[in-house]
Amino acid sequence: MSEQYRVYAPFIGPFDPCPPIKLKYYSTPPQLFLGFQPQNLPQFSPYEALAKGTLWPALFSPYEPKNS
């Protein structure tokens, strides 16, 4: 997992029926923070950009499946 997530610890009740998940995660990808994109940001190589889905590392948001 990358740094593009936040964690919180939900309340765990004493009588919950199932084993608790102690920490919960949610995505906070870069578009939430960038504002208007500045000019001349560093770029991926064309091949890398095609594979990643964006030309700019500043907008790249890796995601790993939760069960991995």
Added chain:
Amino acid sequence: MWVYEKKLQYPVRVSKCDPRMARYLIEQYGGADGELAAALRYLNQRYTIPDKVIGLLTDIGTEEFAHLEMIATMVYKLTKDATVEQLKEAGLGDHYANHDKALFYNNAAGVPWTAAYIQAKGDPIADLYEDIAAEEKARATYQWLIDMTDDVDLQDSLKFLREREVVHSQRFREAVEILKAEQGKKTFY
């Protein structure tokens, strides 16, 4: 007018025979936050939005159709060789009864697509905020789809599509900034 290029925007390879995944993927085909809803929403809103952002809606709406094709390809590959018995086991018995192996615009629960999923309010800020929300919801849907398969090749294509939602959201947010800056001429960006 459109020019069609007979290839996918990003390669779709499916390595695991998992017809059940097709049932989940159909959410992005005919679901409320799916690619069809996105394409039709943007390509319709663009007529009544300030000139400066019409092109953005055209470009993104067009790209959503390219994504729709990728989802269709995934669903087709996962179902085309399945027996009726396999489809029933995968939870696609209802689908088979209604559509054989044809694709259809419905969500993962089989609810058919409806124009009520999309809005064109005519207010540029209201419309763009809906578009941003739509991109974030589609991004989340891709996350849950990635979580639900262990096929790394399918995950790869889904990760590409998720990244495109991130970029589209960024561009819609910039469109809002452009429309905000128009009046006061505050060029703070």
